[in-house]
Amino acid sequence: MASVGPIVPADEMLVHQIADTFATVSQSDRSWTEKIWAMAADRGGSLQLVFGLGVYPNRGVVDAFAGVSRGVEQWTARASGRIGRDPAAGGVGPLRYEVIEPLKKIRFSLDANPVVPVSFDWLFDASVPPVLERREQHRGASGRRVAADVIRYHQVGTASGWAEIEERRVEILPEQWVTARDHSWGVRYGVDSPVDDAMPEHDQSGVASLVMWCPVLCEGADGARYGIHWYYQRHSLGTWSSEELQGGIELPDGSRTLFTNMEHDLVFRPDNRRFVEGEIEFELENGQKRPLHIRSLSETGFHLGAGLYLGYEGRWHGQWRGKDFLDGEYHADCTQVEVAKNLHQLRDCVIEVRDPVGGGVGWGNLQSIVAGEHTDMGLSAEGSFV
Numbered sequence: 001m002a003s004v005g006p007i008v009p010a011d012e013m014l015v016h017q018i019a020d021t022f023a024t025v026s027q028s029d030r031s032w033t034e035k036i037w038a039m040a041a042d043r044g045g046s047l048q049l050v051f052g053l054g055v056y057p058n059r060g061v062v063d064a065f066a067g068v069s070r071g072v073e074q075w076t077a078r079a080s081g082r083i084g085r086d087p088a089a090g091g092v093g094p095l096r097y098e099v100i101e102p103l104k105k106i107r108f109s110l111d112a113n114p115v116v117p118v119s120f121d122w123l124f125d126a127s128v129p130p131v132l133e134r135r136e137q138h139r140g141a142s143g144r145r146v147a148a149d150v151i152r153y154h155q156v157g158t159a160s161g162w163a164e165i166e167e168r169r170v171e172i173l174p175e176q177w178v179t180a181r182d183h184s185w186g187v188r189y190g191v192d193s194p195v196d197d198a199m200p201e202h203d204q205s206g207v208a209s210l211v212m213w214c215p216v217l218c219e220g221a222d223g224a225r226y227g228i229h230w231y232y233q234r235h236s237l238g239t240w241s242s243e244e245l246q247g248g249i250e251l252p253d254g255s256r257t258l259f260t261n262m263e264h265d266l267v268f269r270p271d272n273r274r275f276v277e278g279e280i281e282f283e284l285e286n287g288q289k290r291p292l293h294i295r296s297l298s299e300t301g302f303h304l305g306a307g308l309y310l311g312y313e314g315r316w317h318g319q320w321r322g323k324d325f326l327d328g329e330y331h332a333d334c335t336q337v338e339v340a341k342n343l344h345q346l347r348d349c350v351i352e353v354r355d356p357v358g359g360g361v362g363w364g365n366l367q368s369i370v371a372g373e374h375t376d377m378g379l380s381a382e383g384s385f386v
Helices: 337-343
Strands: 030-041 048-054 062-068 073-082 095-101 105-110 117-124 136-139 146-165 166-171 177-188 209-220 225-237 240-250 256-268 274-286 289-296 322-330 350-355 360-365 367-371
Touching: 030 105, 030 117, 030 360, 048 105, 062 095, 062 117, 062 146, 117 177, 146 209, 146 225, 177 209, 177 360, 209 350, 225 256, 225 360, 240 274, 322 350
Parallel strands: none
Antiparallel strands: 030 048, 030 177, 048 062, 062 073, 073 322, 095 105, 105 117, 117 146, 136 146, 146 166, 146 177, 209 225, 209 360, 209 367, 225 240, 240 256, 256 274, 274 289, 289 350, 350 360
């Protein structure tokens, strides 16, 4: 006898796309995930708020993290529980994701909690429409299993609301704060602890990688807003290499001019591989060159390992930790090499972008990984970590 999943509130909507209820996804892979990420930061780079939420239908788990980066300091709260009656509820423990106006206004909040002395409530207000990125697909080392098959869109805007850090309240004003978010779904790697009875899916020994994902909100001299986004991956080993670039200039009317090529001259710290500054020159599909000067505004930038990206102290995304789990911690100085290694290299970096051709100045969030040896940037293999 054929069966279907339970009826949930989303089933009232006229948007079904498979012959099942919204409680069920199209495949049984336990790493299938629906993921939310968002950040808000002041334009001076003194403070960054971060929010993440994951729903794992085939694991019955929802988890989330939220945090604050202030210079070298970082506070993180993590919550996990069971998917409830409504899988679209968008929250767990003291963390909440709320759609106020689809594709335009989203609320992210962390209530006062017993694990870290931080809380916030900010409203994401879109400056440009969301942009769907190219499907991201990766195979394991054998080439047989699809280890990741993810769809993602991103969006930039302004933020309003408040944050409280150690009983000090900060007002979030839209003329002073920028915000970015993404929403992805599909099969992901890094869900649950790595299996130990199968061939390793990712053998990265000896591979030199440069990965950057960066959404930016820009303002022209006349106050008009536009977005810039790039997602760049380059991996090499000996004579083998692969390179992929996507992104472009994003306008409020939804139109885009795509990037087709990129040259860069970037500086990363050799000890903890944090981005410092540099030049990027994009070539657009119309042949125009678009040089950008980018620089880190401060030491502020959330280490995503604390949100369980790439795992953290034996914990991974999607693990069952009971129906009401909450933990977190404070790091006093994330620039220390041993701390950075524990939190992994994948981190946010609040940056300023100068766009002389477009006449704009922007503020954004650069996520990067620079693994292996990069002689052009003065980075040795011995100083590498992920």
